[in-house]
Amino acid sequence: MSRLYATELAQRLGRQAESVCRHYLSNGHKQGHYWQVGDVRNGAGRSMFVRLHDSARGPAGKWSDAATGEHGDLLDVIRESVGLLDFAEVAAEARRFLSLPHSEPGPTGPPRGTPAISGSAEAARRLWRIAQPISGTLAETYLRRRGITDLHGTDALRFHPNCYWRPEHEGPTETWPAIIAAVTDGDGDITGAHRTWLARDGSGKAPRDPPRKAMGDLLGNAVRFGTAQDVMAAGEGIETILSLRQLLPQMPMAAALSAGHLAAVLFPAHLRRLYIVRDNDPAGESARNKLVERALAAGIETITLSPMMGDFNEDLTSCGLDALRVRLRRQLAADDASRFMALAA
Numbered sequence: 001m002s003r004l005y006a007t008e009l010a011q012r013l014g015r016q017a018e019s020v021c022r023h024y025l026s027n028g029h030k031q032g033h034y035w036q037v038g039d040v041r042n043g044a045g046r047s048m049f050v051r052l053h054d055s056a057r058g059p060a061g062k063w064s065d066a067a068t069g070e071h072g073d074l075l076d077v078i079r080e081s082v083g084l085l086d087f088a089e090v091a092a093e094a095r096r097f098l099s100l101p102h103s104e105p106g107p108t109g110p111p112r113g114t115p116a117i118s119g120s121a122e123a124a125r126r127l128w129r130i131a132q133p134i135s136g137t138l139a140e141t142y143l144r145r146r147g148i149t150d151l152h153g154t155d156a157l158r159f160h161p162n163c164y165w166r167p168e169h170e171g172p173t174e175t176w177p178a179i180i181a182a183v184t185d186g187d188g189d190i191t192g193a194h195r196t197w198l199a200r201d202g203s204g205k206a207p208r209d210p211p212r213k214a215m216g217d218l219l220g221n222a223v224r225f226g227t228a229q230d231v232m233a234a235g236e237g238i239e240t241i242l243s244l245r246q247l248l249p250q251m252p253m254a255a256a257l258s259a260g261h262l263a264a265v266l267f268p269a270h271l272r273r274l275y276i277v278r279d280n281d282p283a284g285e286s287a288r289n290k291l292v293e294r295a296l297a298a299g300i301e302t303i304t305l306s307p308m309m310g311d312f313n314e315d316l317t318s319c320g321l322d323a324l325r326v327r328l329r330r331q332l333a334a335d336d337a338s339r340f341m342a343l344a345a
Contacts, residue, residue: 006075006087009094013074014061016098017052020074023097024081025050039065040072040080041132041161050077083162083175085126124183124193124216131158131180139179141202147316148242152249156182156223157238165197165208176206181223181238183216183257186266192216194223194238194257214257220266226252228268231336233305234291235277236262236284239313244277244305246316247325251275251340259283263290273301273333279311305331 013020021028021035027044028037033052038045040063047067054060064071078097079090094100117123134140139159140151151157163178176197183192194214197206205211223238225245232252235241241255256262259279263286267274274295278288288304295302307315308327315324329337 006091009091009098010061010073010075011059012098012100013078013094014054014059017050017060017074020061020077020097021050021052024077039068040070040077042081043137043161050074080130081162083127083130083160083164085123085130119215121191121216125190127160127163127180127193127195127215128158128182128190131160134159134179137161138177138198138200138202142179142198142204143239143242145203146239146243146313147321148239148246148313150246150249153225153245154242156184156225158182163195163197165206167208168210174208176200176208177202178206179238181255183214183218183221184224185221186268188224188227190216191221192218196238218257218261220261220264222254222256222261222265224252224254226250228252228254229270231273231275231340232268232271233275233277234262234265235305235312236279236287237311237313240277240279240311243311243313243316243324244328246321247328247342248340249342251336253277259287263287263294265291267295267298267300271300273303273336275303275305275332277305277312278307280307280309303331303333 018030018035025035025037025042027042028035035050035052036046037048039048048063048065050063051058051060061074063077075090075094078093082093084090084093134151134154134157137159139157143151158180160180161177162175165174165176177200178198179196181194182190183194185191192215196212197208199206225241232254233244234254234256236256236259238255241253245253254265256265276288276291278284292302309315309318329341332341
């Protein structure tokens with residue numbers, strides 16, 4: 001990337017700072033010589049200030065967030081508010097806003113960043129890097145509505161306020177808030193990402209089909225909560241696993257994201273007991289049977305955890321935490337119940 005090229009784009013954006021803010025930070029408002037908004041991702045609030053005019057304090061377009069200490073220019077605003085992954089994409093969006101030609105003339109030339117291949121592990125890692133912690137976001141709102149209130153140890157989850165959603169066939173690309181989950185291998189390296197797009201008020205999933213997609217290298221890998229040693233649980237869905245963690249917060253767990261990937265999940269080196277969290281459908285039963293066969297061949301004891309309804313999140317939201325506690329206690333090995341189960345409030 002050419003620093004001169006980036007600086008020139010930032011300066012041009014600065015000359016239209018108020019228009020840039022009205023477009024990309026639409027949840028904010030003008031306050032004197034500044035644009036005031038919640039954060040660089042267009043969140044509601046008043047902690048971030050964007051300078052709208054050149055002054056003795058600095059050039060137009062520079063911003064700072066008093067709550068987080070973040071600061072930057074309008075290229076950063078475009079990157080974070082739209083959810084772009086690399087500078088080539090940010091520069092293209094800036095040129096589009098400024099109505100500039102696709103390539104800028106001059107000796108510096110355009111940046112030569114290499115865009116990540118769509119759906120690749122590198123694209124997943126870039127998406128993860130620009131997402132934010134879930135605390136205080138629509139992701140937290142959504143999970144709490146699903147009965148998932150204890151979010152301790154959920155560092156594998158982040159939030160993006162404007163994550164691209166593309167239809168399976170022809171149609172426009174849209175942006176929706178999304179939960180971003182890191183898919184990791186046994187060493188903790190990110191190999192993929194899972195996106196759950198949300199309604200704009202966090203009341204449910206986004207009204208789009210499908211509202212969830214995964215990207216990157218998924219086979220054998222999973223969204224992991226805790227580091228597995230001798231005992232762990234593995235299931236399909238993230239919300240299913242998070243529902244169990246409301247009662248088993250110290251048990252390491254993994255969400256494989258689908259029945260097919262659950263059947264192929266890799267075992268930690270020292271695993272001696274595997275809890276298989278099945279969904280009540282034919283695909284869930286098939287995945288369980290295949291995983292049992294693989295685990296037994298590796299000398300690993302298996303115990304199946306079965307929900308009353310379709311899955312454990314449905315149990316949690318329909319029947320409540322106490323009913324789920326009773327059902328789980330009956331299915332756990334006695335030593336694991338005393339070791340991992342949270343005490344009743």
